Amino acid sequence: MPARRIIKQAFLRTIPVMMGYLVLGIAFGLLLQRAGYHWLWALGISIFVFAGSMQFVLVGLLVQQEPLATVAITTLLVNSRHLFYGLSFIERFKAMGRRGRYMIFALTDETYALLCSVGEAGSQEDRDDLFFWTALLDQSYWVAGSVIGALLGSFIRFNVAGIEFAMTALFTVIVVEQWLTSNRHASAIIGLLCGISSLVLLGPQRFLLPALLVSVAILLITRGISGGRT
Amino acid sequence: MNIWPSLLIVAVTAISTLATRALPFILFGNKKRQVSEPILYLGRVLPPAVMAILVVYSLKDISFGSAASWANPIICVAVTAAVHLLRRNTLLSIGIGTVCYMVLVQGAFF
Numbered sequence: 001m002p003a004r005r006i007i008k009q010a011f012l013r014t015i016p017v018m019m020g021y022l023v024l025g026i027a028f029g030l031l032l033q034r035a036g037y038h039w040l041w042a043l044g045i046s047i048f049v050f051a052g053s054m055q056f057v058l059v060g061l062l063v064q065q066e067p068l069a070t071v072a073i074t075t076l077l078v079n080s081r082h083l084f085y086g087l088s089f090i091e092r093f094k095a096m097g098r099r100g101r102y103m104i105f106a107l108t109d110e111t112y113a114l115l116c117s118v119g120e121a122g123s124q125e126d127r128d129d130l131f132f133w134t135a136l137l138d139q140s141y142w143v144a145g146s147v148i149g150a151l152l153g154s155f156i157r158f159n160v161a162g163i164e165f166a167m168t169a170l171f172t173v174i175v176v177e178q179w180l181t182s183n184r185h186a187s188a189i190i191g192l193l194c195g196i197s198s199l200v201l202l203g204p205q206r207f208l209l210p211a212l213l214v215s216v217a218i219l220l221i222t223r224g225i226s227g228g229r230t
Numbered sequence: 231m232n233i234w235p236s237l238l239i240v241a242v243t244a245i246s247t248l249a250t251r252a253l254p255f256i257l258f259g260n261k262k263r264q265v266s267e268p269i270l271y272l273g274r275v276l277p278p279a280v281m282a283i284l285v286v287y288s289l290k291d292i293s294f295g296s297a298a299s300w301a302n303p304i305i306c307v308a309v310t311a312a313v314h315l316l317r318r319n320t321l322l323s324i325g326i327g328t329v330c331y332m333v334l335v336q337g338a339f340f
Contacts, residue, residue, distance in 0.1 A: 019321060020320060027328075035231075036231045041236075041240075045240055045243075048240070049243050049244045050247070054247060058240070061243070065232065065239070071239050071242045072246045076250060078284065080273070080276050080277065083251075084254075084270075085251075086251060086252070086254035090258055090259055093255065094259060104251050104252050105251060161332065161335050162331045162332035162333075162334070162335035162336060163328065163332065164288075165303070165306060166324055167288045168288040168306075168307060169310045170324055171281055171284045172311055173310065173320050173323045175281045175285060176314045179278070182278065184275075187276070187278045188278035188279060188281070188282045191279030191281070191282030191283045192286065195285070195287065199290055204290040207287075211287075212283060215276075219276065219279060223275075
């Protein structure tokens, strides 16, 4: 299939992600700009990090100037779900060579969902092209959104106080979505209780890392009790 | 803003993010090794726990000094969740929740 038709097909398939990434990207750019960072920071972070939820967390880490160990462990845990996305595509991405390495880097939640919905129709080569353009288009929407947001932040006239709630709303929606699609709710409740008790005990500056580590510990311990059955 | 410390924080985030995405390919790319059971278990149960903690994290700076400062975010989390339960449209839920919060923060309760 000619490249133009593949790109058009990829574009049509990524329209829903485009809406989401532009809006959330703008919210991220606005937040980063309000934290005192030039729009070039939004550009660089969205190119080199490219992880939606984590970039919102990153704004907080930057504002607090957290120690690097906290930054690393927080990132590993917040992105832990990515470990399991890759497992579905090990053979495919390996066969894609250099572009496959970009695919590994660019495997976000939304891109993963789109790739999973690519059927078996057409030639292997066409499907590889479709994979690559899906990932590249998704990242370009995210980069564009965050730069627009950061620039808007410098020129904006209306009062944006409260825009930071977009991050809370995003996390809330993900929790509700996970709650609806899973029949085991214990871990969400464990996370919530660990988060709240750690916040009350340690205060806003220091609660994140202990909350994450205690949750992992409790999840592993309760697994032992239930004999590994979930 | 501190340029060099901030650059380090961004670099560590970028490398750690790439590590989580590349690890399955490094561990299981060469031979068909079995993924160990505890890892699969954590993969299933960790994401909901982390997301719940992130909701708390994003609200960590609310103070309990005045009623509005903690009631506003709790109301709006409930509104966001309710809209999402009704329509299951991510953008709509985030949009309505955020506008609700901005109105409350900038309006009568502030």
